[in-house]
Amino acid sequence: MARLNEKEVISKIQSLRKSRGITLEQLAKMTGLTKGYLSQIENSNRTPPFSTLDKIAYALGVDITYFFINSMDEQVDSKITIVKPEERKKVAPGGLRRGYGYEALAYKKAGKNMEPYIITVDSHSVGSFKHDGEEFLFILEGTLEFIFGGEKYILKPGDSVYFDSGIEHSGRALGNENVKMLCIIYNYRRG
Numbered sequence: 001m002a003r004l005n006e007k008e009v010i011s012k013i014q015s016l017r018k019s020r021g022i023t024l025e026q027l028a029k030m031t032g033l034t035k036g037y038l039s040q041i042e043n044s045n046r047t048p049p050f051s052t053l054d055k056i057a058y059a060l061g062v063d064i065t066y067f068f069i070n071s072m073d074e075q076v077d078s079k080i081t082i083v084k085p086e087e088r089k090k091v092a093p094g095g096l097r098r099g100y101g102y103e104a105l106a107y108k109k110a111g112k113n114m115e116p117y118i119i120t121v122d123s124h125s126v127g128s129f130k131h132d133g134e135e136f137l138f139i140l141e142g143t144l145e146f147i148f149g150g151e152k153y154i155l156k157p158g159d160s161v162y163f164d165s166g167i168e169h170s171g172r173a174l175g176n177e178n179v180k181m182l183c184i185i186y187n188y189r190r191g
Contacts (some may be wrong), residue, residue, distance in 0.1 A: 008046045009067045014042045016060050016090055030059035050102060051131045054187070064115060065089070065107035081108040088118070099125030099172065102183075114186050121179040128170035133187035135165040142179035146171045 017027055024042075028035040033055065041048050041056075048056070050064075051133065057064040068089045089104040105116040119137075128147070137160060139147070144155040149167045154174070163169065165185065173179040 008043055009047045010042060010044065011052075012067050013056060013060075016062065016066075016132070017042075020060060022060070026191050027056070027059055031055040049127060049129075050100075051129050054131060058187070062147045063107075063110070063112060065104050068104060069107055078109070081106065083108055099123075099127075117183045117185070119179075119181050119183045121173050122183070123173045123175075125170065125172040128168050130168045131165050131185075131187070133165050133185060134162065135169075135186070136160065136182075136184045138161045138181045138182040140182060143173050143174040144171045144178045144181065 017024075022030075024035045024038050027033075027038055031038070031052075033052065038056075042050075047053065047067075053067065054064050057066060083105055089107050090101060099122050101120040103118040103120075105118065106112060106114075118140075121142075123174050137144075137155070139155045139157050139159045141157060146153045146169070147159060148161075148163055148169045153161070155161060171179070
């Protein structure tokens with residue numbers, strides 16, 4: 001399974017921003033993030049949280065998976081793309097360092113309206129998420145404590161949930177086993 005290192009992701013953010021002639025101040029207005037935070041991202045060795053990276057990708061006019069491919073040759077504008085298990089891209093910032101990890105399932109498809117992933121969550125999952133669009137989760141392994149709008153739900157293998165991702169949500173694995181789930185994110189901005 002391919003993995004792009006975090007320094008390369010940060011470099012791509014900065015290179016793309018500069019090649020488009022966008023200042024940090026302009027990018028801050030486009031993303032709703034602060035100029036200081038964006039500067040901190042560009043000067044660090046750590047990829048920002050997934051939801052932040054998605055805002056940056058949208059503002060710069062690319063799919064989020066752009067930051068995780070080795071070259072644009074990996075993406076095609078085609079009616080069909082196939083990604084074999086060994087071709088998946090690990091796209092989570094720092095793997096499970098923050099308690100979750102993403103594997104891109106459709107990074108080869110350019111201009112897509114949905115982002116499908118396999119997400120792995122551990123019991124130390126950090127932070128909550130809130131972003132434009134809708135999301136679908138299907139639990140493959142483990143037991144997930146899913147928190148949506150302050151309410152807690154217990155999801156087990158075979159359970160699924162479809163929700164408005166503009167409402168704060170988070171999750172963590174219960175017990176000693178990580179949770180593995182299929183996640184499909186639909187973003188209104190792109191669809």
